[in-house]
Amino acid sequence: MTEEMVTVPNKLGIHARPAALIVRAAVEFDCDIWVKSPADKVNAKSIMGVMTLAASGGTAVTVSADGKEEREAVDAVVEIIKSGFGEEMI
Amino acid sequence: MLFRGIPASHGIAIGSAFLLKVEELRHARRILESHEEAEGEVKRFQTAVFSVRHDLENIADSMGDVVEGRQILEFLLLLLQDPMIKKEVEGGILTGMVNAEYAVSTTFRGVMEKFDVMDDPYIRERVADVKDVGRRLIEKLIGTEKEALNNLEQPVVLVAKDLDPSETAGLKPGQVLAFVTDMGGRTSHTTILARALGIPAVVGLQRITSEIHPGDTLIVDGIHGHVIVNPTEEELKYYRDVKARFMEAENLLQQMNPGPALTEDGNRIELAANIELPHEVELVKKLGADGIGLFRTEFLRLIQENGENEEDHYEIYEKIASEMLPKSVIIRTYDMGGDKFRTGLDTVREANPFLGYRAVRIGLERPAEFSIQLRAILRASVHGNIRLMFPMVTHVEQLRRLRDLLKLVQNDLTARGIPFDKKMQIGIMVETPATVIALDLMLPYVDFVSIGTNDLTQYTLAVDRGNPRVADLYDSFHPAVLRQIDTVVRVSHSQGKWVGVCGSMAGNPLAVPLLIGFGVDELSVAPSLIPDVKKMIAVVSTCAAREMAEKSLSIETGLMVRALVHSYVIGKYPEILLDENDWKTGG
Structure with a gap:
């Protein structure tokens, strides 16, 4: 099990388009990946899950993974969140 | 029971109701008998996902580099293959022992409710996408009702929330006696088509789809905009009588002299026909119209599954123009967008489609594709009296660019030695x-x-x-x-x-x-x-x-x-x- 905390840096937070970017990165890996906010913990491969997390800008979320290539998986998802999805930052 | 709507297309019809696509996301629950049956339902669900995926990928491919459109399609694909949704539907089937339609509709309704209560407006807006995916799955599961419509034993009155113009175009007068819809106004595109097909219609009935059951007897009075559900014997008798008189009057009109349209004092008025489909030319000629005043070409987009094909355009333009000779045919270039035919292009949702990306606004942005239609029209112009018309021109710059584009195509044709009518009239x-x-x-x-x-x-x-x-x-x-x-x-x-x-x-x-x-x-x-x-x-x-x-x-x-x-x-x-x-x- 690998996990890492990251703050959602863009203004609008994880809305539909960022959620799609996260899911697309997550489905590349075979391991289980989750994103956890103070409110909820969801499957990072589920667009439904990531969207209902509704993590707004500035929220701290924890990305965790368990299984094959868990380190790479966490890195990939954290990287995408850190990038701010190419949107306006806070 | 009497409902009042907007009279959209004249005529009277009496027949039994056929409800099209009104179920949306509520589907009858069927309790499964055995585990094997449940496994079968899971298989059906997976097949439906597979085939919706195929459809969505095709649409995505057809969008080329419309970035927003591709993004939306990708989002729909992610939703379709969402592991949480898959788990919930399959779990619903296997543990709840219910049919796939029911499991899909309850799951998607649940998801929509979840989205609906979210604070983030960007996420709330995606409810329509969830609904779209759910609807596509249900449609695959129940097999499209449109197919059922094609296999009817006797003609029916079609009842729907709204009809896509493309759906209306596919209706055959012998199969559908009339149609009634919740939405629509007196001049919506669908209504205009209904008139062209000569099918009585009442639209704008607001909630009629929830009041009518399949098989109900309906009287559709397209003259006054009335729909009577399960009429009394007396009402039936009255309307049969009115219908007979209406038909008689219609026949009289049809028998009139197909000469030119003259005012009382003998002034000639050009009276032309608007057509949508090539086969209407025959009727137009019989009625003695002074040409085609508007040939809407949007349907061509529908028949071309693999992108634009110049020959498809050319064949149709050439045929209509030569059949109408010496009378003129005004061909209007694509007028997509607004309420017109749904294409891969307008899967991008716009807040104000009528003020948005439509008609020549699309054409000018995709000149290569637009030139295909222009080339075909120019090539056909030597076979008849063709005039070219551009829709929705609001700026002189657009007009200049359209003329430049046309000139470019003309020069190319000249260089290749392909003839065209150099004096073809251009209008807007x-x-x-x-x-x-x-x-x-x-x-x-x-x-x-x-x-x-x-x-x-x-x-x-x-x-x-x-x-x-x-x-x-x-x-x-x-x-x-x-x-x-x-x-x-x-x-x-x-x-x-x-x-x-x-x-x-x-x-x-x-x-x-x-x-x-x-x-x-x-x-x-x-x-x-x-x-x-x-x-x-x-x-x-x-x-x-x-x-x-x-x-x-x-x-x-x-x-x-x-x-x-x-x-x-x-x-x-x-x-x-x-x-x-x-x-x-x-x-």
């Missing part, structure tokens, strides 16, 4: 106040204009013609609309250009005298209206029409204008052309 639709006000600046670039009164009314009055809640504000007799028509005729004639009207007004019994009075050169209407309009023209004297038109310009309300024309034509028109409410409604 006048359908926005902008075009009217700046018309003198646009006219030097064109040979003619044709007024699309439906859009012109909608844009002038800021009324969505398909929204039943504001449909009563839609009024083509509003002073602002009439004055614009007058302006268009005067300005165009002063520059020696001719003016047609191809909107619904050209077929409206109370508008015809006014249009003649304003000096419009050509009226173009649905083929089925040609005999009626010819009759209308025949009783109007040019002099009286001019007086009425002149007078109408200083009248305050549309209602009063209609009353004025009504008092003139009453007793002149055959009774059937006017119904008691005609002068009250503004369509």
